[in-house]
Amino acid sequence: MSKSENTRQFIVEKTAPVFNTKGYAGTSMSDIMSATGLSKGCIYGNFENKDEVALAAFDFNHNKVNEHMKTRILATDNSIERLLVYPDTYKNYFKYSYLQAGCPILNTSTEADDTHPRLKERAIKALNFWKTSIENQIKRGIVRKEIKEDTDPTEVAVIMISMIEGAFMQAKVTNRNTELKIAMGFLEKMILNLKL
Amino acid sequence: MSKSENTRQFIVEKTAPVFNTKGYAGTSMSDIMSATGLSKGCIYGNFENKDEVALAAFDFNHNKVNEHMKTRILATDNSIERLLVYPDTYKNYFKYSYLQAGCPILNTSTEADDTHPRLKERAIKALNFWKTSIENQIKRGIVRKEIKEDTDPTEVAVIMISMIEGAFMQAKVTNRNTELKIAMGFLEKMILNLKL
DNA sequence: CAAAAAAAAGACCGATTGGTCTATTTTGTA
DNA sequence: TACAAAATAGACCAATCGGTCTTTTTTTTG
Numbered sequence: 001m002s003k004s005e006n007t008r009q010f011i012v013e014k015t016a017p018v019f020n021t022k023g024y025a026g027t028s029m030s031d032i033m034s035a036t037g038l039s040k041g042c043i044y045g046n047f048e049n050k051d052e053v054a055l056a057a058f059d060f061n062h063n064k065v066n067e068h069m070k071t072r073i074l075a076t077d078n079s080i081e082r083l084l085v086y087p088d089t090y091k092n093y094f095k096y097s098y099l100q101a102g103c104p105i106l107n108t109s110t111e112a113d114d115t116h117p118r119l120k121e122r123a124i125k126a127l128n129f130w131k132t133s134i135e136n137q138i139k140r141g142i143v144r145k146e147i148k149e150d151t152d153p154t155e156v157a158v159i160m161i162s163m164i165e166g167a168f169m170q171a172k173v174t175n176r177n178t179e180l181k182i183a184m185g186f187l188e189k190m191i192l193n194l195k196l
Numbered sequence: 197m198s199k200s201e202n203t204r205q206f207i208v209e210k211t212a213p214v215f216n217t218k219g220y221a222g223t224s225m226s227d228i229m230s231a232t233g234l235s236k237g238c239i240y241g242n243f244e245n246k247d248e249v250a251l252a253a254f255d256f257n258h259n260k261v262n263e264h265m266k267t268r269i270l271a272t273d274n275s276i277e278r279l280l281v282y283p284d285t286y287k288n289y290f291k292y293s294y295l296q297a298g299c300p301i302l303n304t305s306t307e308a309d310d311t312h313p314r315l316k317e318r319a320i321k322a323l324n325f326w327k328t329s330i331e332n333q334i335k336r337g338i339v340r341k342e343i344k345e346d347t348d349p350t351e352v353a354v355i356m357i358s359m360i361e362g363a364f365m366q367a368k369v370t371n372r373n374t375e376l377k378i379a380m381g382f383l384e385k386m387i388l389n390l391k392l
Numbered sequence: 393c394a395a396a397a398a399a400a401a402g403a404c405c406g407a408t409t410g411g412t413c414t415a416t417t418t419t420g421t422a
Numbered sequence: 423t424a425c426a427a428a429a430t431a432g433a434c435c436a437a438t439c440g441g442t443c444t445t446t447t448t449t450t451t452g
Contacts, residue, residue, distance in 0.1 A: 002398095003398075003399065003448090003449070003450095004398080004399070007399080007400090021310040021311070022221075022310070022311060023219070023221060023307055023311075025218075025219060025221045025222040026221040026307075026311060028438080028439065028440080029438095029439075029440060029441080030438080030439085038400075038401090039400060039401045039402060040400095040401080040402070040440095040441080040442095041399085041400055041401050041402065041442095041443090041444095041445095042399070042400045042401070043400095044440095044441070044442080045398090045399060045400065046399090046400095049440075049441075050440065050441090101310065102306065102309065102310075106306055106365060107306050109365050109366075109368065109369035110298065110302055110303050110306040110307070110365060110368070110369075111219055111222075111306070111307060112369075113298065113368045113369045114217040114218070114297065114298075115217070115218060115219075115222060120369060123369050124369055124370050127366060127369070127370065154378065155378055155382065158363070158366075158375045158378040158379055158382075159359070159378075159379060159382055161362065161366065161375075162358070162359050162361075162362030162363040162366065162375070162379045163355070163358050163359055163362055164362065165358075165361070165362035165365055165366075166357060166358030166359055166360065166361035166362030166363070166365075167354070167358040167362070169302060169305050169306060169361055169362075169365075170305075170323060170354075170357065170358065170361075172305065172306070172309045173305035173306075173308075173309045173316060173319050173320055173323070174320050174323065179354045179357075179358070182350065182351055182354040182355075183354055183355060183358045186351065186354075186355055198428095199418090199419070199420095199428075199429065200428080200429070203429080203430090224408080224409065224410080225408095225409075225410060225411080226408080226409085234430075234431090235430060235431045235432060236410095236411080236412095236430095236431080236432070237412095237413085237414095237429085237430055237431050237432065238429070238430045238431070239430095240410095240411070240412080241428090241429060241430065242429090245410075245411075246410065246411090
């Protein structure tokens with residue numbers, strides 16, 4: 001890894017949580033400078049502009065969540081257990097430092113939907129990826145005869161994502177997780193109900 | 197209504213949709229000026245600072261949604277029908293101009309949770325108000341023997357709010373309402389299932 | 393070890409930010 | 423209709439915004 005690749009990665013790592021908490025419009029170049037301890041010249045030497053830093057930061061945040069879910073899911077085999085990883089993870093979101101600032105998809109979607117087309121595009125792709133992941137888990141479960149075959153993969157995926165994001169929003173703003181626990185408890189019941 | 201009260205109201209009406217689309221950090225004084233067609237002196241003559249305009253704009257946006265829901269709910273009598281007003285309204289959110297820019301609670305929550313304590317407080321109160329409204333509708337339904345008496349009012353309220361907000365977020369960012377329709381369809385089934 | 397190339401620092405730029413203050417206009421009232 | 427008071431306009435302010443450019447430092451390479 002070259003020097004510049006290294007600092008580029010460093011800048012992304014350090015600014016990713018800042019963008020996730022302050023948002024795109026709320027994060028300034030001086031925020032980026034103080035978060036990294038680097039000069040303006042250095043940052044513009046590695047990124048074309050603030051936009052590029054923001055996009056890389058989103059990718060980093062989203063990737064981190066994805067990696068975590070992936071390893072947890074692949075640690076289990078049964079389809080029902082795999083689906084249960086989602087409510088189980090988000091139920092205790094405060095335990096995971098990279099979720100403290102909130103879900104990157106949720107934050108980015110609500111800010112960028114009317115203002116920042118490129119970030120919006122990233123959020124849409126992330127949502128689609130998440131949805132098809134869940135759908136595939138369900139299809140796999142049906143094939144493996146672990147999930148009822150009349151289950152609608154899309155419906156379950158949409159309900160799971162909606163519930164998680166909606167409950168997460170409430171947990172973040174209220175600083176309590178009673179609502180999140182109730183919603184995730186319901187999701188667990190729903191998932192267990194898919195069992196063949 | 198005095199002149200100043202009049203223009204104050206005018207400023208709030210004109211800027212409310214701007215704050216809801218661009219967010220607090222994304223809306224500038226010049227945005228406020230061009231949205232109202234008024235001078236800086238006029239705006240600062242009626243509001244102490246940008247904060248006060250933002251808070252008044254949130255109240256306006258939230259109130260508008262509340263008023264609409266209230267009249268639709270009071271137009272029905274049966275508790276199940278009253279609960280169904282929520283999925284029925286949000287299913288066709290694009291029909292209501294004041295929801296085009298998104299749900300004010302969702303937008304404000306995700307932006308202000310880490311940055312703007314006063315807006316955050318408003319969002320929390322709005323969420324609590326919504327939650328108790330739904331809980332009360334369910335309690336009323338149990339008393340009137342329209343809803344199963346083993347129904348947990350809080351659980352239903354949390355699920356409804358989570359589902360609506362999560363699905364709404366997806367609809368806004370993807371510019372399509374397939375997910376919203378699926379989620380609201382599920383909510384309808386769930387509500388009908390509470391019928392005694 | 394010297395020269396060339398790459399990377400980082402920071403002075404500097406015009407534009408825009410939120411906000412102030414005075415001049416002007418509009419309004420209500422005597 | 424004259425005058426005081428309220429309301430609006432807009433010039434002006436320092437600070438900050440995103441971004442450029444030259445200088446200095448660090449690294450690579452012959």
